[in-house]
Amino acid sequence: MHQSFADLSPERLRALLHQMMLIRAFEEAAEQLYLQGLIHGTMHLSVGQEASAVGACAALRPTDYILSTHRGHGHCIAKGARVELMMAEFFGKETGYCRGRGGSMHMADVETGNLGANGIVAGGVPMAAGVGLSIQMQRQDRIVLVFFGDGATNEGAFHESLNLAAIWNLPVIYFCENNQYAMSMAITRASKVEKLSDRACAYGIPGVTVDGNDLLAVYCATKEAVERARSGGGPTLIEAQTYRWKGHSKSDKQRYRTKEEVKAWQERDPIARLAQKMLEASLLTENDLQQLQARVDEEIAAAIEFAKASPEPDPATIFEGVYA
Amino acid sequence: MSRELTYAEAVREAIDLAMARDERVFLVGEDVGVYGGAFGVTDGLYQKYGPERVRDTPISEAVIAGVATGAALTGMRPIAEIQFMDFITLSMEQLVLQAAKLRFMLGGKVQVPFVLRTPAGAGTGAAAQHSESLENWFVHVPGLKVVMPSTPADAKGLLLASIEDPNPVIFVEHKLLYRTKGAVPEGYYTIPLSRTEVKRTGCDLTIVATSLMVVRALEAAERLAKEGVEVEVVDPRTLKPLDAEPIIRSVCKTGRVLIVHEACKTGGFGGELAAVIAESEAFDYLDAPIRRLAGLDIPVPYNRELERRMVPQVEDIVDAARRLVKEAR
Structure with a gap:
């Protein structure tokens, strides 16, 4: 095993690289489908942020929970969801994960522990404390990881949740994907702390900032936090510094950043970086990489076919799910 | 027991x-x-x-x-x-x-x-x-x-x-x-949600009230009984989902309805109740307009007398009921 790949086997590394490529392909397909007028509504794409989703979830067990964000397609795939059921949801079809009721912003797969994306910035953060408490009170061998963006750290609910998880020693990992902008508001304009993980000291919990475009760095930081949470050591705040290559949503003219800035971050492409590292370590060949890309393309094409062929929800079922 | x-x-x-x-x-x-x-x-x-x-x-x-x-x-x-x-x-x-x-x-x-x-x-x-x-x-x-x-x-x-x-x-x-x-x-028992209860039967007027106003409506009903006015007091208990049927049935019987709640009148639950009644078969049985008695549209005042006036009291319910039984459509 190569020293710089932590405890990840070559097979596992290839699987994680595959996941990252699958996320990117899903996002690019989502954008194309939208441009073709096949999708109703908006979406928030996570192209460029694949390492934070995959690195974080790689440190979790299938039984662990995640709570996700409006930019949540990547988290969903990284936690083990099936892309055809995601695509069907994106199309608003009955076969989708949420029977077409949730769409992109509420993608969830309860069976793989994904309790759902969220349309509200910091919306999942208070709930994470409740999930953590539930795990603790039921003496379960689980943890919960809640994803949120840099924008969420300025919501009041963020403070309430971290403080409560800290005093109750809850098995919660607060995972901040700092992609530098809350819509148009740069984090440098929105916060005076140098690193968002510095805020952890306000709650008496560990905080760590990592290169969010380095899968291994994200994985190792999350693994350490997971071990702490699992052994009763309480919550951790992780900040993964990353960047979204696309606009906030579909109507973003991106006046708040320069093309040069975007290009500079694109040169730190998390997928290319991992692939390059694996090629150099002879854990991957160019041929393997081409095969992986072909497999990903097939998976996405099949997902789109499945979604297109799936039935629309029956309007007669419109009231279903309001009450249990 | x-x-x-x-x-x-x-x-x-x-x-x-x-x-x-x-x-x-x-x-x-x-x-x-x-x-x-x-x-x-x-x-x-x-x-x-x-x-x-x-x-x-x-x-x-x-x-x-x-x-x-x-x-x-x-x-x-x-x-x-x-x-x-x-x-x-x-x-x-x-x-x-x-x-x-x-x-x-x-x-x-x-x-x-x-x-x-x-x-x-x-x-x-x-x-x-x-x-x-x-x-x-x-x-x-x-x-x-x-x-x-x-x-x-x-x-x-x-x-x-x-x-x-x-x-x-x-x-x-x-x-x-x-x-x-x-x-x-004693012991463990449940009362199913969404079951409206008639707290007092009467034939002259229906009062639909919530929470504390049910207690005040019952007291008002006792006073009105001494004047020969028999009030039916209906308590939805669960506001949502609402069990409307007993309310509608009561209004069909009495032909008059007074809705009483403490919350501010505008946008309060009374508007919903009034609409539910007006949309039902009870509309045809109404002998007078549906009336609401509710909290005044003001923040709750500190002063004892102002606070009292903000919220319906027993005498307010008695007065409103007396007026309503004399009203005609």
């Missing part, structure tokens, strides 16, 4: 029975532990069940609602307390945008079974930020249930039913009811 309990004791007994019966049930809120709750409702439960199941929180209403939602989503049965209903304003996002909608948004694949108890209402001299009656905000939100009991026996049975219910329930307790007494059956 039943014995006299106060409303607060009945609520406490329900919580105690639920916690003894189901280890997934726990209490969470501000000062619910050693202090026993701001109104003493949870007194003694901390000593009996300990700090893990009777959990004091910091003053963090958003995360109290978040804890209830997240824990309910993953197998627990939380009973959260928001110390004054006014403070629920700080919990709104988690209640309205998360708890209420999660099941629907996720295609019916999850449940969010929690109860959020909260003391509401004026009459304690606590002024505008500790006296609100905000129940109708929640009536407007699909996915939430809203329960508002008026008697100790109802409080116990409805709270136990709310705890068993697989949905998020906003359980509104009026502060002035806490010390009222009534016969309460």
